[in-house]
Amino acid sequence: MTTPHLLNDLDTLLADAGKQHGLPAYRVKQVRRWLFEGRAESWDAMSNLPKPLRSKLAEELPLWSTSVARHTAADDGTEKLLLALDGGGRIECVLLREKVRRGAAAAGSVRRTMCISTQVGCGMGCVFCASGLDGVERNLSRGEIIEQVLRLQHRMAPDERLSHLVIMGMGEPLANLDNLLAALADISSAEGLGISGRRITISTVGLPAAIRRLAREAPQYRLAISLHAPNDELRNRIVPVNDKIGIEAIMAAADEFYTVSGRRLTFEYVLLDEINDRPEHAHQLVRLLRERNALLNVIPYNPVAGLPYRTPSREAQQEFERVLTDGGVPVKFRHRKGDKINAACGQLRRSTPAEATPLVIPAPSGSESLGN
Structure with missing residues (x-):
């Protein structure tokens, strides 16, 4: 069975995890805050979640793909x-x-x-x-x-x-x-x-x-x-x-x-x-x-x-x-x-410099836009 990517359906998967583990709604909100505001890089970094819960969630729902x-x-x-x-x-x-x-x-x-x-x-x-x-x-x-x-x-x-x-x-x-x-x-x-x-x-x-x-x-x-x-x-x-x-x-x-x-x-x-x-x-x-x-x-x-x-x-x-x-x-x-x-507009590519030509991304030139 393929492990779901949490971020593909964040609210549904967190709600399902909450039901499975009997979690109050505020726990689900805490996870969202950790991801977007707290910039947590792992379940273990979410320090206000109980440690046993962090371990279970790490097994069931990997944060990153x-x-x-x-x-x-x-x-x-x-x-x-x-x-x-x-x-x-x-x-x-x-x-x-x-x-x-x-x-x-x-x-x-x-x-x-x-x-x-x-x-x-x-x-x-x-x-x-x-x-x-x-x-x-x-x-x-x-x-x-x-x-x-x-x-x-x-x-x-x-x-x-x-x-x-x-x-x-x-x-x-x-x-x-x-x-x-x-x-x-x-x-x-x-x-x-x-x-x-x-x-x-x-x-x-x-x-x-x-x-x-x-x-x-x-x-x-x-x-x-x-x-x-x-x-x-x-x-x-x-x-x-x-x-x-x-x-x-x-x-x-x-x-x-x-x-x-x-x-x-x-x-x-x-x-x-x-x-x-x-x-x-x-x-x-x-x-x-x-x-x-x-x-x-x-x-x-x-x-x-x-x-x-x-x-x-x-x-x-x-x-x-x-x-x-x-x-x-x-x-x-x-x-x-x-x-x-090689991060400027037009230079981005899916390789390392040793593997192929560079790739690039745009740089901001104002409050409104960058470009391809």
Whole structure:
């Protein structure tokens, strides 16, 4: 008989354990608090539970289905975990720390953002991204998504609190929407981390039907669309799945999400030298975005070993930004964080450096979003 993963159905499994052992309801709540607030790494760490009970629960309900295969830290405060999954497979997740510079009250404080994965690998095929180099193996379960957040919390000091959560790691989040929404409901609830939906950003390459479903079921979250090109001809080359979708359909679904949620849209754009970084591309983006309530997050390419793409020159970046700004499009260039440990946008992958090319996760560039 397979041992259930506690985090896959936390409330039901805790309630069943409570009935089996004759526990009062407050004991069940204590376990939840230990996991999300107390950051307990084992049943034995839950010191206000009777010791015999801790031993029984440790046998019946293992807390974790992953193990930390590798922990890497950078001098900018970024930390990355490579997690080995039960039954095989590996994923990466990232904790980013960034000093807040805007606003008198916030100046000098630190924003802590977690970037988590939703699939083992990725099937979208973006040509510049390490996460999809080996294709997609499977969706992550509800519990495996939650577990990344709890594992990263173990890397935080007791006085550190999560500021933002971005679903921008390995995989296409909207291709695993059932498990993702269930996991986010646990994470964001008052009995979880209590993080507001406006501080959670879901990134997608642009799956119109799933975007519309998100608008119906979970408009409290922020939406970021990884655009990467201003026209279908170019996007078909950079993001092959676009050939079956098209920018027009993506923008129509994004407009529906905005109408329902009222939240400003974010579009992500990885800038590739001499591919999508020309002034004419910026002018096309102006025509696409200027009438929309949208922010364009531009990410100068983070190199991936084994791929031929390059970061545009500083001059090309400045000209690209000038055209967008003059055209009235709010734009933010995201500075790199975590690139020294292959934890920047586009670098995440399911391997150790000795085994293959790097993988990457995004770095926060503001209170609203990061990106794939």
